[in-house]
Amino acid sequence: MKLKNKIHSLSTLMMLILLILSNLGIYFTFDRTQHKTEYNQLLGSAKELTVALSKMTDEKEAGIILRAYVPPNGTLRVIGENGDDVLSVQSMEGLDQKFPVPDKTEEYTLVPYEGYEALSIAIPTIWPTGEVVQLEVTQVLTDLKANLRLLKMVMIGITLFAMIPIIISSITLGRIVTQPIEKLIQAMTDSRRSGTFQQIAVPEHGKDELAQMGQTFNELMVQLEQNYRKQEKFVSDASHELKTPITVIDSYARLLERRGMHKPELTEEALTAIRSETKRMKEMIEQMLDLARNNEPASYVFEETDLRVIVDDATRMITSAYGRAIQIKGPDHLTLSTDGTHLKQLLIILLDNARKYSEREVDVEMEDRKEYVRISIRDYGKGIPEKDIPFLFDRFYRVDEDRSRKTGGTGLGLAIANEIAVGLGTKLDIESEEGKGTKVTIWLLKETDSQ
Numbered sequence: 001m002k003l004k005n006k007i008h009s010l011s012t013l014m015m016l017i018l019l020i021l022s023n024l025g026i027y028f029t030f031d032r033t034q035h036k037t038e039y040n041q042l043l044g045s046a047k048e049l050t051v052a053l054s055k056m057t058d059e060k061e062a063g064i065i066l067r068a069y070v071p072p073n074g075t076l077r078v079i080g081e082n083g084d085d086v087l088s089v090q091s092m093e094g095l096d097q098k099f100p101v102p103d104k105t106e107e108y109t110l111v112p113y114e115g116y117e118a119l120s121i122a123i124p125t126i127w128p129t130g131e132v133v134q135l136e137v138t139q140v141l142t143d144l145k146a147n148l149r150l151l152k153m154v155m156i157g158i159t160l161f162a163m164i165p166i167i168i169s170s171i172t173l174g175r176i177v178t179q180p181i182e183k184l185i186q187a188m189t190d191s192r193r194s195g196t197f198q199q200i201a202v203p204e205h206g207k208d209e210l211a212q213m214g215q216t217f218n219e220l221m222v223q224l225e226q227n228y229r230k231q232e233k234f235v236s237d238a239s240h241e242l243k244t245p246i247t248v249i250d251s252y253a254r255l256l257e258r259r260g261m262h263k264p265e266l267t268e269e270a271l272t273a274i275r276s277e278t279k280r281m282k283e284m285i286e287q288m289l290d291l292a293r294n295n296e297p298a299s300y301v302f303e304e305t306d307l308r309v310i311v312d313d314a315t316r317m318i319t320s321a322y323g324r325a326i327q328i329k330g331p332d333h334l335t336l337s338t339d340g341t342h343l344k345q346l347l348i349i350l351l352d353n354a355r356k357y358s359e360r361e362v363d364v365e366m367e368d369r370k371e372y373v374r375i376s377i378r379d380y381g382k383g384i385p386e387k388d389i390p391f392l393f394d395r396f397y398r399v400d401e402d403r404s405r406k407t408g409g410t411g412l413g414l415a416i417a418n419e420i421a422v423g424l425g426t427k428l429d430i431e432s433e434e435g436k437g438t439k440v441t442i443w444l445l446k447e448t449d450s451q
Contacts, residue, residue, distance in 0.1 A: 003181065007174040008167075015166045016159075023155040030151055034144050038119055039108045045069060046137045049076075050125035053135075062128050063087055074139035075099075078127065086133055092140075099138045117141045180210045184217055197225035242285075245277035300423045305340040307373060307444075308333055311364060314347035318362075324355045330366025336373055336444055339424060343444075346420045347375070349413050350440050354379035358437060371446055378439040384432040392430060393418040 049069040056062045066089045070076045075095040078086040090096060094114075101122035102109045109120045120138040127133045183200040191198045199221050202214035252270035308331065315326040354362045358381030367374040384392070392414050421428045425445060432438035 002178075004174040004178040007177055008170045011170040011173060012163075012167055015170070016163065019159050019162060023159060027148070027151060027155065031144075031148060034147065035108075035110070035119065035141075038139065038141055038144060039121065042071060042108075042119065042121055042137055042139055043123075045071065046121060046123050046135060050123060050135060053128070054126050056128040059087075059128050063089070071137065071139040073142050074137065077136040077138075079134040079136060080127075081131060081133065086127065095138070095140070099136070101134075101136050113140055116145050177210070180214050183214070187217070187221075191221070197221045197228070242281060245281040248277045249274050300339045300342060302337050302339055304335055305338050305343070306333055307336055307338075307343075307366065307375070310340050310344050311347060311366065311375065314344050314351060315364060317348060318351045318355060322355055325361045326351065326364060327361060328364045328366070330364075331368060334366060334368055334373060336446065338444060342420050342424055346417050346424070346442065347377075349417045349420075350377045350442075353413055354381075354438070354440075357381040373444040373446065375442040375444065376439055377441075378437060380437040383434040383436055384430070384438055385434060386432075389430055389432060393428075 046069075049065065052065050052069070053062055056065065066076050066078070066087060070089045070091045073092055075088065075090040077088045077098070080086045088096065099113075099118055099120045100109050100111060101120050107121070110117050111120070112118070118138055118140050120136060122134055122136045124132055125135045180200070187198045187200045190196070199218040200214055202218060203211050252273050256267060256270050311328060311330075315328060318324060319326055351362060351364075354377050358379035360380040363376075363378045365374075365376045365378070367376075394415065418428060421442070427443040429441040429443070430438065431441070
């Protein structure tokens, strides 16, 4: 059964049950109240009769009084001390039978009588002869049954009439609840069949859970499409970039097969090229794996870190590996909440870029500002054309193909650096002038007092 039909059936059934239970409560409450009312009226009339009988001295007059007080559709019976009938008066034929009367613990008795109920009470009174007798009063509740029958018909009619808006509202509720779900199902089905990332129409200012579900679905589709495009581009770029070193290696291997065995100088050239391209391909794969790992925000752990220690460690690694002089300017201690491991990786990438494209020294400057800590890395190399600066953080983007070949660049270093900077919540600025060098600045946001 569809969800829409379940909502419709269950809500209708629930409302029907509630109506039936409420009607039953009203019916039985009315029935009990009416019995109590009839009892009070009968008791009041019986007490008036006992007062009147107490003033009588003649039994004939007492009989006349009894006939005056006999209830409609009822009977009056006087029972003597020995249990014999003293006098009996009926207002309708067929009531000459003796009805059971309540004991001391009951107010009244109810017994069925010819399709109705007969209500009986009993009270003591003084008979004109001075004897204490029991006055038994019985009334057949014909009006009560008619009233209950009318109430039952009214309740059935109200229930049937009320079910019309209940059914309509349950159908409307089912549509309201299931329509966004049906749109989601249709959008997902269309997306699966067409291979696209379709979204659904959502009320612009919707605040309920259904609107939030639609908005979340649309955001998910946008994110899935972005991730798919990134993956598609990454695979395309990676296959394109890996094709070049593989082609070079294959070409030199074929050359060695044909003529390299008898020409040592050709063999040396081929092996050198193969080693160079193999190293470059290995670095590219490692950088691509790093780039994929850096997309995980949960891997960033922020804690109080001495930035000077991080900068010193990064520069020491580059100096030890490549023998390049790196000068550091700034305070000896500068503490900030950040991820020291990823910040060190970011510095190593930027320092490695600086030493690749500059033969001179590299300067690192640290400055403590009011809201930021600034770390600048400056080289004095060839510089970058202004038109290329906006694309430096794109994957596999290289300013100069020949220069990249000489330095072993893959076009992934700055893309990785930018991913790390995003994870750290920092900003990277690049300033460059051709012929004078490049400066890359890391802006690290300080924690505010409220944090």
